[in-house]
Amino acid sequence: MNEIFPSPAAGLFGRKLKRARGHRVPVTVVTGFLGAGKTTLLKRFLGTPEGAGTAVVINEFGAAGIDDALIRTSAEETVLLGDGCLCCITRSDLQLALRRLVMERERGEIPAFRRIVIETSGLADPSPILQTFATDRALGETFHVELVVTVADGATGLDTLAWSAEARKQAILADRLVVTKTDIAGQAVCDALCAQLRGLNSRAEILFAVNGELDPTRLTQGSPDTRNSFVAEAEHSDGIGSFVLLEQAPMSWTVFTRTMETLLALRGPDLLRVKGFLNVEGCHGPVVVQFVQHLAHPPVELDAWPDSDRQSRVVFITRNVSENQVRDLFAAVRALA
Amino acid sequence: MSAASNPLGNSGEPATWNFNLLAQNDLGGFGGMGEGMAVQIAKDGRRILWLAHESAPKNFTGVDVSDPRQPKVVVQTELPQKHMRSNSLEMTGDILAVAYQTQKVGQQPAGLELFDVSVPEKPRSISFLDCSGANSRGVHQLWFCDGEYVHMASGAPDFKPSNKIDDQFYRCIDVRNPSKPVEVGRWWMPGTSATDNVAPPPRHPLDKGYRAHNTNVYPDRPDRLYLCYIDGGMFVMDIKDKANPKMISHWTNSPPYTGFMHTAVPLFDRNLMLVTDESTENAGKDWPKLIWLLDIRDETHPVSISTCPMPPLDAFANRGGRFGAHNIHENTPVPTSWKSDQIVIGTFFNGGLRAYDISNAYQPKEIAAFVPGAPKGSPAGAVQINDVFVDEREIVYTVDRFSGGLYTLEMDF
Numbered sequence: 001m002n003e004i005f006p007s008p009a010a011g012l013f014g015r016k017l018k019r020a021r022g023h024r025v026p027v028t029v030v031t032g033f034l035g036a037g038k039t040t041l042l043k044r045f046l047g048t049p050e051g052a053g054t055a056v057v058i059n060e061f062g063a064a065g066i067d068d069a070l071i072r073t074s075a076e077e078t079v080l081l082g083d084g085c086l087c088c089i090t091r092s093d094l095q096l097a098l099r100r101l102v103m104e105r106e107r108g109e110i111p112a113f114r115r116i117v118i119e120t121s122g123l124a125d126p127s128p129i130l131q132t133f134a135t136d137r138a139l140g141e142t143f144h145v146e147l148v149v150t151v152a153d154g155a156t157g158l159d160t161l162a163w164s165a166e167a168r169k170q171a172i173l174a175d176r177l178v179v180t181k182t183d184i185a186g187q188a189v190c191d192a193l194c195a196q197l198r199g200l201n202s203r204a205e206i207l208f209a210v211n212g213e214l215d216p217t218r219l220t221q222g223s224p225d226t227r228n229s230f231v232a233e234a235e236h237s238d239g240i241g242s243f244v245l246l247e248q249a250p251m252s253w254t255v256f257t258r259t260m261e262t263l264l265a266l267r268g269p270d271l272l273r274v275k276g277f278l279n280v281e282g283c284h285g286p287v288v289v290q291f292v293q294h295l296a297h298p299p300v301e302l303d304a305w306p307d308s309d310r311q312s313r314v315v316f317i318t319r320n321v322s323e324n325q326v327r328d329l330f331a332a333v334r335a336l337a
Numbered sequence: 338m339s340a341a342s343n344p345l346g347n348s349g350e351p352a353t354w355n356f357n358l359l360a361q362n363d364l365g366g367f368g369g370m371g372e373g374m375a376v377q378i379a380k381d382g383r384r385i386l387w388l389a390h391e392s393a394p395k396n397f398t399g400v401d402v403s404d405p406r407q408p409k410v411v412v413q414t415e416l417p418q419k420h421m422r423s424n425s426l427e428m429t430g431d432i433l434a435v436a437y438q439t440q441k442v443g444q445q446p447a448g449l450e451l452f453d454v455s456v457p458e459k460p461r462s463i464s465f466l467d468c469s470g471a472n473s474r475g476v477h478q479l480w481f482c483d484g485e486y487v488h489m490a491s492g493a494p495d496f497k498p499s500n501k502i503d504d505q506f507y508r509c510i511d512v513r514n515p516s517k518p519v520e521v522g523r524w525w526m527p528g529t530s531a532t533d534n535v536a537p538p539p540r541h542p543l544d545k546g547y548r549a550h551n552t553n554v555y556p557d558r559p560d561r562l563y564l565c566y567i568d569g570g571m572f573v574m575d576i577k578d579k580a581n582p583k584m585i586s587h588w589t590n591s592p593p594y595t596g597f598m599h600t601a602v603p604l605f606d607r608n609l610m611l612v613t614d615e616s617t618e619n620a621g622k623d624w625p626k627l628i629w630l631l632d633i634r635d636e637t638h639p640v641s642i643s644t645c646p647m648p649p650l651d652a653f654a655n656r657g658g659r660f661g662a663h664n665i666h667e668n669t670p671v672p673t674s675w676k677s678d679q680i681v682i683g684t685f686f687n688g689g690l691r692a693y694d695i696s697n698a699y700q701p702k703e704i705a706a707f708v709p710g711a712p713k714g715s716p717a718g719a720v721q722i723n724d725v726f727v728d729e730r731e732i733v734y735t736v737d738r739f740s741g742g743l744y745t746l747e748m749d750f
Contacts, residue, residue, distance in 0.1 A: 005607040005632075005698045007678050015679045015696045023355050023694070023704030023750040112352050 011283055012253065016303040020288040021144035027116045028219055029129055031170045032151030033160050034122030037180035037212065041151060042119055044212035045219050055113040057097050094118070094129065095136050102142065115220065116143060123166055126150075126173050127272055127292055134295035147222040150174035150204075154185035157193045161200070165238055171200045172240055172317060173273055175222060176207065183210045203242070203315060240272065243323035245330075247312040250281040252337060259333045260291065263326065268294025270321050276314030289314065349652035349687075351720075355705030355750040356690070356733065361742065362408045364388070367395045368712065368742025372478070372664050373426035374726035374734060375433070376402070376673035377454065384673075384728075385411065385457045387433055389426045391723070391738050393419045397426055397435060399457045405732045405745040412458050420444050424477060429484035429671065431455040432463070432515055436476035436489065439469070442504060447475025449487060451515050466510060466518040470494030477505050480552045482670045485513050486521075486579070488562065490549035493523070496530065499537040502546035503529040507564055509579050524582040525549075526569045541568045541596040543623060550615075551600040555670050561585075561636075563603055563610070568596035571612050573636050588612070588631065588639040595623045602667050604678040608634040609698055616661025616686055619717075621654030626661025628683050630698050645681060645693045645701045657711065657718030658738075659686035664724040675727040680704075680748075682727060687719040690735045692750065704750045712741030 010016070032038050045051045104110045118129060126148050133140045150170045153160065157179065160167045171177065177197050182190050194206055207218055256278060263271065274291040285304050290297040316326060364370075373389030386400045386408070396414040416423060418439075425436040433452040439445070447469035452460040468475045473492025480488040492504040506525035512518045528537045529547045538547055547569040554562050560577035570589025574582045589598065599615040610633045616626035628645040645662075653660040665683040668676045681693045681701070689708030693701045709720050721738035728734070733746040 004634075005609050007696070008606050009677070009679060010696060015694060018748075018750065023702075112350065112354075114354060 011285070011301040012280065013287065013299050013301045016285055016301045018303055020300050020302070021146060022300065024144035025114065025116060025142060026146040026220065027118060027133070027143045028146055029118045029120065029126055029148045030151065030219070031120045031124060031126050031148065031174070032122065032178075033153065033157075033164070033167050033170070036122070036151040036153040036157070037209070038119050038151045040212035041178065041180070041209055041214060041219075042117060042212075044214065045117075045216050048216040050216035050220055053112065053114040055101050055110075055116050057094065057101070057116060057118045094132055095139060098139055098143065117219070125166055125169055127169070130173075130273070130292040131295050134290075134292055134297050140297065146220070147175040148173055149176045149178060149219060151178045151180055152193060152197060154179045154181040154190050154193060154208075158189065158196060161193075161196055168200060168238060169240070169272070171197055172242070174201055174204045176218060177201065177204045178207050178209050178214060178218075180209050180212075182208050201242070239320040240317065241319075241322070242315065242317045243326075245276070245312070245314045245316060245323070245326065247279070248310075250279045250310075251312055252334070253280045253282075253287075255330070255334050255337050256280070256289075258337070259330050260289075260296065262333070263321075263329060264291065264294045264296070267318075267321050270319040272317045272319060274314060274316050276312070278312045278314065279310045349648070349656050349708075351708050351710040353707050353709075355692070355748070356707040357747040357749050358707065358709075359406045359732075359745040359747060360408055361709075361744050362400065362410070363712070363740065363742040364398050364400070365410055365413060367398070367413065368737060368740045370723055370736035370738065370742065371422070371424035372724040373397070373424065373436070374724055374736070375426060375428040375669075375671070376726065376728045377428055377431065377433075377457070378673060379457050380431075380455060383411075383457070385454070386726075386734055386743070387426055387428060387454070388736065388743065389424055389435070390422070391424065392422045396423050397433070397460075399454070399460075400743060401457075402728075402732070402734070402745065405730075405747075408743055408745055412460065414460060417446065418444075421446065425479050427479055427481040427487075427669075428454070429481055432481075432484070432512075433460065434479055434481040434487050434512070436479045436491075437468075438475045438477050440474070442474055442492070442501065443469070443471050444474070445469045447473060447492070449476050449479065449489065449491070449510060449518060451512060451518065463515045464518055466520075468493055468508075470496070472497050472501065473504055477548070478550055478552065480554060481512070482554070483556065483559075486510065486554075487512055487518070488552035488554050490552055493520075496525075497532070498529055499531045499533065500529070500540075500547070502544070503537075503548055505548040506530075507549045507552055507562070507574075507582065509576065509582075522576065522579040522582055524564075524574065524584075526566055526572075529569075538569065541591060543595050543597075543618070544568070545597045545617060550598070551667075553601060553603075553667060555603065555605070555668075557605040557670075558603070561603075563601035565598040565601050565612070567598060570598050571601045571639070573633075573639070586637045586639055588641070590614075590629065590641070594625075597623070597626070599663065600665060600667065602665060603633065604668075607678050607698070608632065609678070609695075610639060611665060611681060613662045613665055613683065615663045616659045619658055621650050621660045624650050624654065624661060626663075628662050628665060628681060628693070628701075630695060630701065632698075643699050643701055645683065645691070645695075646703055647685075648688055653688050656687045657715075658721045659717075660688050661685060663722075666725050666727045669726070673728050675729055675731055682725055682733065684722040684725050684735060686721045686723070686738070687717070688722075689720060690722050690725060690733070690744075690746075692748065705748065707735070707744070707746060709741065709744065712737050712739065714740040
């Protein structure tokens, strides 16, 4: 349809954007185990100027009503999802909750909001939440996941990471890690927890919060450039590992998509998160790509590179898929293209 | 969910979405601004924004916007008569062209004045073209982007309209010698001159007049004039022979809409055209006033294909003043203007400033909005965002019609 009125200023992926989210409403996903301090953190955030205009979507598991009562006093709007694990049982409820927010706003029943914070159940795997925005096109058009923040209890986090695969996954998938209750835990315990978190996720910045006190921008601003975060190849328990694909030369978009299609078809469930900047042949700015398991978010071309570095850099967080396997697949597809 | 993408909601309350407000300046208490905005890079490197006022006593204001977070008024000039207004201005280089209109026909001075603003603090008059007359209110709007010709909506001493409110028509003024402006061409909608052999056009219910409004000409097609004619719709004109403009095509939405077509901006590379209405009635009585997208692959046959979505009438109609489309950023063909054929930024009076992504011309999508609170001293009781200009740095300048003056913003989308 658009070919009737093409714009020479548009790129391969449409209008070039200043940032990946374009005009969409930013979403922060706050995850972390029960009692880790998510609600305290959020309550503090909502009292700051940066927190104004935030709609909070809470998934509760077990502690019915308590979290909701706290948040409702501060936030302009709260949607309570009810009992059940957000990730595996009530994902459709998340979609309904977000749609309800939009519809109620359209009807003028709730105030305007400019940001969504989804506070997950302690037991939630964040992946399906991220998937929701890729599968539901209407939601994906309206909302953009800006960052995943995982809260770890300074006092009990080490134990939790040891026994819970979900907790490890929350840490691995985070863009930012917040360690709480450092005043209770003591330095040695905190250091050990940080070492463990760093081992699981070397990309994410680790921050500390006592009584929920944290620079509020840490809950709103994602890392502007994923290239700035160092990722060491790491092999974790549960077969989960991470690595970075780096390419100096501009990439063929056909080669990239064919490779990713193959990877998604064969190993989709094991691609926990893939995210990065690509230097695509024929594109002026970097192309932001993102995959969650077998789902691809629509690519976005930014209008400019942030600096003179034109290197493609894609972070892979996978389960039992190695860097070499991915590299070999890229090489094979490139050879055949 | 298309309308749902606007997180401002539809309450009509002041809010900002995907714009960053950098500064507001009430221009020394004379913040009632018209629809003329132009940016000059002065010889000393300062960036001066020239602004037209909605009404007397001020003529025009120069604002140093080198730092858009701290706009500073450098000069503000007076009109000689209270019955005058200088609603429109444009500039090329250091020459500023200003339109003078009077409240009633026959009043003076009415016409076009050229100023040398090479020293922004000291505008110096170069020449004045008298357009007053027994049936003329002078010049309402003008376009001056090539340094050679002023295209304007004006009355003339020798023009008698068939209806007294149809007094302003298209006039082309040669200003290559800026000290001696001289008319080289004119055109009016057939039937609007008392001397025409064709019947006058039928009056619309709100009867805003058959007059020229915006008269845009772009270097991409210097032989084309994109002319809006208020209740007469939009005309694509051949001005290759400036002395003898010829109509190529005509498009109108009224009736059944309520007239007052305002601005036509062609997007040449995409074969599209933007056409705006102007809301001129309070409380949404002339709703809907829209930004229209036209397919102009065949310039002899423009086809309307979509409009930019508006917030609901209920939320804004009774906030105070007007609600509906008016000016848009016109991709003004000067080096200091931003150009885009994928984003439209328009003003909507109490609906504020709104940006639309028109990548898909069939489905314009709102992507940003700025609806400030009622400015201090505004008789409307709500903001009345009147005009917008975006410079090549992508700084957005917008103005309030009554008292808010200038707002500077960054696009954040």
